[in-house]
Each structure stands twice: as structure tokens, then as C-alpha cells.
Amino acid sequence: MTAYPLLAELSRRAGAKAHEATPACPCGAATLADRPDATVVRHADTVAKAHAPGTDPAGLTPRLALAARLPDILLAPLAPAPAALHGRLVTFWPYGTPVDPDDPDLAPWEAAGTLLARLHRTPAPTALPQMRGPAKAAHAVARLRAAGPHPAVAPVLGAWHTLPAWARAEAPMPDTTTLCHGDLHLGQLVRHPAPDGPWRLIDVDDLGVGVPAWDLARPAAWYACGLLPPGEWTRFLAAYRAQGGPAVPVDGDPWAALDVPARALTVQTAARSVTKSLAEGRPLDEVEQCLVDACARMGSVPPQLTAGRAK
Amino acid sequence: MQCPKCHAQMHTYNRNGVQIEQCSNCRGIFLDYGELEALTRLESQWSQPGPPPPAAPQAYPQAAPAAPAWGAPQGGAHYGGHHGGHHRQKGFGRMLFSS
Numbered sequence: 001m002t003a004y005p006l007l008a009e010l011s012r013r014a015g016a017k018a019h020e021a022t023p024a025c026p027c028g029a030a031t032l033a034d035r036p037d038a039t040v041v042r043h044a045d046t047v048a049k050a051h052a053p054g055t056d057p058a059g060l061t062p063r064l065a066l067a068a069r070l071p072d073i074l075l076a077p078l079a080p081a082p083a084a085l086h087g088r089l090v091t092f093w094p095y096g097t098p099v100d101p102d103d104p105d106l107a108p109w110e111a112a113g114t115l116l117a118r119l120h121r122t123p124a125p126t127a128l129p130q131m132r133g134p135a136k137a138a139h140a141v142a143r144l145r146a147a148g149p150h151p152a153v154a155p156v157l158g159a160w161h162t163l164p165a166w167a168r169a170e171a172p173m174p175d176t177t178t179l180c181h182g183d184l185h186l187g188q189l190v191r192h193p194a195p196d197g198p199w200r201l202i203d204v205d206d207l208g209v210g211v212p213a214w215d216l217a218r219p220a221a222w223y224a225c226g227l228l229p230p231g232e233w234t235r236f237l238a239a240y241r242a243q244g245g246p247a248v249p250v251d252g253d254p255w256a257a258l259d260v261p262a263r264a265l266t267v268q269t270a271a272r273s274v275t276k277s278l279a280e281g282r283p284l285d286e287v288e289q290c291l292v293d294a295c296a297r298m299g300s301v302p303p304q305l306t307a308g309r310a311k
Numbered sequence: 312m313q314c315p316k317c318h319a320q321m322h323t324y325n326r327n328g329v330q331i332e333q334c335s336n337c338r339g340i341f342l343d344y345g346e347l348e349a350l351t352r353l354e355s356q357w358s359q360p361g362p363p364p365p366a367a368p369q370a371y372p373q374a375a376p377a378a379p380a381w382g383a384p385q386g387g388a389h390y391g392g393h394h395g396g397h398h399r400q401k402g403f404g405r406m407l408f409s410s
Contacts, residue, residue, distance in 0.1 A: 099408070101403065101405075101407075101408050104403045107403075107407075136410065183410050185407060185408060185409060185410065186407045186408050187408040187409060222406065222407060223376075223378065223382075224378050224379050224381070224382035224383065225382065225383050226382070226383030227403075227406055227407070228407070230375045230376050233376060234376050237376070253377045254377065255377055255378070255379050258379075259379055262379065263379075263381070269406065272410075287405070287406055290383060293383075294381055294382065294383065297380075297381040297382075298381040300381075301379070301380040301381045304379075
């Protein structure tokens with residue numbers, strides 16, 4: 001009922017913002033995403049994002065302010081504070097060119113590692129909330145529990161219970177001072193100015209202080225599950241280390257630091273995949289089954305215990 | 312031992328088989344006889360093969376990067392050949408772009 005007026009009004013606002021400087025409108029507009037947790041529209045070089053229902057302005061405002069303060073790492077917003085629209089918080093951003101999902105060879109692994117290292121080395125402002133990575137993993141697992149019976153539910157929950165409480169968002173994280181993105185994947189990088197400016201990180205919703213290895217853990221999990229080739233993983237990790245990223249030791253085996261977060265993100269992705277397959281009434285595909293198989297193997301290997309303490 | 316410059320305590324570190332004393336206060340470094348030559352030798356060994364972008368594969372050209380015990384069998388072994396891997400083709404566009 002509310003989705004349509006939101007989308008229409010969001011598009012109108014994006015158009016108005018885009019033409020603050022240039023009143024003529026020769027440009028098309030596009031809906032970039034329309035999901036339960038976010039609606040994103042583009043109008044010329046302006047993007048408007050309606051954040052998830054229930055987003056706390058006290059959390060989003062300092063995250064937005066941080067993006068404005070770190071324009072060499074994060075895409076800077078066009079307006080310093082969120083606006084309210086149909087009960088949702090809306091933010092405005094310049095358009096940036098995303099990573100092409102159809103061309104794996106062009107994925108900017110070096111830029112991703114470099115930007116994360118720079119973010120992790122930046123002193124965090126005192127007002128910033130916790131990074132939301134573990135909370136999102138816990139949310140995905142809660143949705144899986146509610147989704148109904150499926151043979152994959154037991155191995156995924158079994159893997160979840162191998163994790164320490166902080167990784168399940170049931171205890172404070174062991175690091176509460178390092179600045180983290182909180183939800184890194186390849187959809188979180190854009191080139192600004194489009195089409196060939198430098199790469200920047202986007203999406204501040206989960207930004208906060210926490211265990212920095214969480215930001216490396218999604219590529220780590222993809223590599224561990226056989227979804228990311230070793231060459232790409234090595235490029236990402238080497239770029240992160242070359243910039244002095246603090247999440248892993250400068251050389252040697254990084255898995256003491258990566259093990260727990262990579263398990264958590266494998267569980268999160270497997271949980272989302274199983275929930276989605278149940279909703280769509282279809283079996284798991286090969287890639288989804290790889291994640292569930294990894295969860296099944298986790299049950300027999302206890303997690304490494306040094307996560308979050310690597311320096 | 313004590314630092315000859317500021318007299319604070321010096322600590323011994325071992326770097327690739329070379330013993331180095333570093334002052335805990337001024338960070339000055341003391342090298343024993345022959346250690347400078349040993350470091351120079353290590354440096355020339357390191358720089359000989361040219362620029363080392365992926366550091367780990369260079370040290371162990373045959374080895375895949377480390378992976379956890381719960382990972383897929385033999386880590387990235389799905390990717391025989393150059394850009395092999397049907398998992399990669401299927402996984403890339405979807406899995407690697409979403410939360």
C-alpha cells in the first residue's frame with residue numbers, strides 16, 4: 001500500500017535535488033533498487049535512498065556525517081542529514097558507476113582492500129554506534145528459523161552455534177574502537193565521478209565500530225567456499241596488507257583473525273539462500289549448496305580463538 | 312643491553328635469522344658484526360625476482376593461499392585453468408553483489 005507513493009515521491013525528490021543547479025530536465029530516471037530494506041532511485045547524477053523502515057535517525061545521522069568527513073574513502077552524501085518521507089528516512093547521494101556483475105575480471109579487488117585498510121586505520125568518532133555485521137547475521141538466522149522445515153536448516157544452525165556470542169550479536173564485540181563498513185560486498189563500491197573516477201565505498205547503514213576482520217570476511221568466505229578464485233582473494237588481501245590494514249597480521253596465515261567472521265558470513269549467506277529458496281518453492285542451486293556444505297563441515301572443526309586480536 | 316645513545320633498555324628481535332637490538336625508547340637499532348651484510352643479502356634475494364605483487368604465491372609458487380579447514384576441498388581447486396570454475400560464473404553475478 002505504501003510502496004507506490006514512496007517510490008513516486010522518492011523519484012520526485014531525486015529529480016528536484018538533481019535540478020537544484022540545472023532547472024531543465026532532459027534526463028531519464030531509473031529505479032536502482034526496490035527491496036523491503038531499501039528503495040533507491042536515480043535521477044541524472046543524483047541518487048535518493050529510502051532507508052529500511054524503522055531505521056533509527058540517531059544511528060543514521062552520525063554514519064552520514066562520517067561519510068561526509070571521509071570523502072577519500074566513502075562516497076560523500078549531497079545533504080548532511082536524512083530527510084523524512086512517508087515514515088522513512090531518505091538520503092541523497094551523487095551517482096557513481098557500480099561494479100559490473102557480468103565481468104568478474106574487472107572487479108576492483110585492489111581498491112576494495114585499499115579502501116577498507118584506510119577506513120580501518122581512521123580514528124573513529126566517539127558518537128558512532130557499533131558496526132551492524134553480527135546483528136545482520138543474527139537477523140538472517142532468525143528468519144531462517146521462522147521459514148519452516150528444510151534439510152539445510154540443521155547444518156546452518158549447527159554452524160551458527162559454533163560461533164562465539166559476539167559473532168551472534170549476543171555479547172559486545174571484542175573490538176569497540178576500529179571503524180568498520182559492516183556489510184562489504186562488490187555492490188558496495190562505485191566510481192565517482194562516473195564513469196571512471198576513483199572507487200569509493202557506499203552504503204553507510206551498517207557502518208560503525210567493531211571487529212575489522214568482519215569487512216574482509218565476505219571475500220574470505222567466498223574464497224573458502226570455492227566461489228572466489230585464489231588469485232582474486234590474494235589480490236584483495238595483499239592490497240589490504242600493503243595499506244597497513246589492522247584486521248590481519250602483515251604476513252603469514254590470516255585465518256586466525258578471519259575464521260570466526262568468515263564462518264558467520266557463510267552462515268548468514270546460507271541462511272538467506274535457504275530462506276529465499278523456501279519462499280520461492282525451489283531447490284537450492286549449486287552455489288547455495290556449496291554454502292550449506294561449508295556450514296555442515298564447520299560443525300566438526302572448532303573455531304580458531306584469536307579473532308579480533310590480530311595486530 | 313643499554314642503548315649507547317639514550318641508555319634505555321634494548322630488546323632483541325629476530326628478523327629472518329638476523330638478530331637485531333632495538334631501543335625501547337628512541338627506536339634506534341644496533342647491529343652486530345656481519346648483520347648488516349646479512350640484511351643486505353636478504354634484501355637482494357628479495358628484490359631479485361622483480362616487483363612482488365602477490366607476495367604469498369611468490370614465496371611458495373605452487374601453493375594456494377591458506378584456507379580454513381571447513382572450506383571447500385582444496386580451497387580454490389574448482390578453478391583449474393585460467394578462468395575456469397562454473398561456480399565462479401554462477402556465483403559472481405549474484406552472490407558477490409548482495410548482503
